[in-house]
Amino acid sequence: MPTALKYNLKYQFNLISLLDEILNLGSLKIKIYVLKLLVLLLALCCFIAVWCYGAQPVNKSQMDSCNTASMINPMADSMLKLSGELLYKVKIKADSKAVEKALSGLTYNQLFKGLKNDAAKKTFWVNMYNAWYQILAIRLNKTRPKIFTEQLIPVAGLSLSLDDIEHGILRKYRWKWSMGYLPQFLPQKTIKELAVDSIDYRIHFALNCGAKSCPPIAFYRYDKIDQQLDMATVSFMKGESVIDDDKKILTVSKILSWFKRDFGGSNGIRALMTKVFKRDFTGYSIQFNDYNWDKDLGNFDE
Incomplete structure (x- = not known):
């Protein structure tokens, strides 16, 4: 009998024996x-197992795998133009119903296979x-x-929400309230495929979420997305950050707290500040600004 199997059987036997002694005493x-x-522990283990299973990525092998911004197909190009046109109609306060209808009329297969890399997905x-x-506002x-x-x-x-787009597709189905540390519980298959x-x-x-503390709205292009x-x-970081060298404190946007794991935790935030301000912030503590939710619609930067 293999050593590992002997150990496992011995461990299981000892655990059962210990439980039996506890119950007898x-x-x-x-x-x-x-x-x-x-029973509670067993239920918790089952819940965690289902949660982890649901977070597993789907098989996208049926797509032509390519994750570089240098290649694009005609269907993707058409969809990207539609998303940009919709945003432009919104900016100039023109009727956008025809563009909305065109986007709604796409087939799921066109959406799934057309946006074949992250550059296209982020742009769209x-x-x-x-x-x-x-x-909506x-x-x-x-x-x-x-x-x-x-x-x-x-x-x-499909009928999607803003949360579906942000936390499901663009954040690869992360749970909204977990600071980015946990996946969503049993995300929809379509969300996983589009993510x-x-x-x-x-x-x-x-x-942009229509508030004063939100980043301004820009028109993102596939060939310039990065x-x-x-x-x-x-x-954004230069406009929202305060550096106190005397106290060694970095005060940054609340966004970096809400999605802390996306930024690589506290060390990742310091590294981002170093990248932006071209200086070392080792040893600096981090604080977060209050978020100003006052309405600020139509905040375009161009």
């Missing part, structure tokens, strides 16, 4: 308490998010928190 109340505790979904926040008069959770965005036969392959913290400096996200990051 204790009163009836203790036995019931121990059994309840074991950031523009969609920013356009639809304005539409202005045309439908939606406000927090329902504006984020109601599935009112029609695209490719990016890698979380890019820079999207937090591109998504440069644009870098510029958005530097601009």
Whole structure:
């Protein structure tokens, strides 16, 4: 018998023997308490197992795998233009119903296979998010928190929410309230299929939620998405950060607290500050600004 198997059997036998001794030594109340505790632990283990299983990525092998911004197909190009056109219509306060209908009329297969790399996904979904926040807030008069959770965005036969786009697709189905440390519990298959392959913290400096503390709205382009996200990051961090060299304190946007894991934790935040300000912040503590939720719709930067 293999050594590992012998060890496992011995361990299981010892655990059962120990449990048997506890039950034999204790009163009836203790036995019931121990059994309840074991049932609770078993249920917790099952819950964690299901949670972890649900967070496993789907097989995207049926897609033509390519995650570089240098290659794009005609269908993706058409979809990216539609997302940009929708945002432009919103900016100039023009009728966007025809563009919305075109996006809604896409097939799921076109959406799934067309946006084949993260550059295309980020370009399309950031523009969609920013356009639809304005539409929901202005045309439908939606406000927090329902504006984020109601599935009112029609695209490719789906009805998505702003949270579906941000936390499901752009943040690879991370749980909204976990600071980025935990996946969502049993995310929908469609969300997993449409999600990016890698979380890019820079999207937090591109998504506009209609508040004064939000980053401004820009028109993101597939061929310039990385440069644009870098510029958005530097601009936002320089505008929202305070450096106290005497006390060695960095005060940054609350966004970096809400999604701390996306930025690599405290060390990642310091590294980002070093990248932006071109200086070393080793040993500096981190604080977060209060978020100003006062309404600021139509905040375009160009």
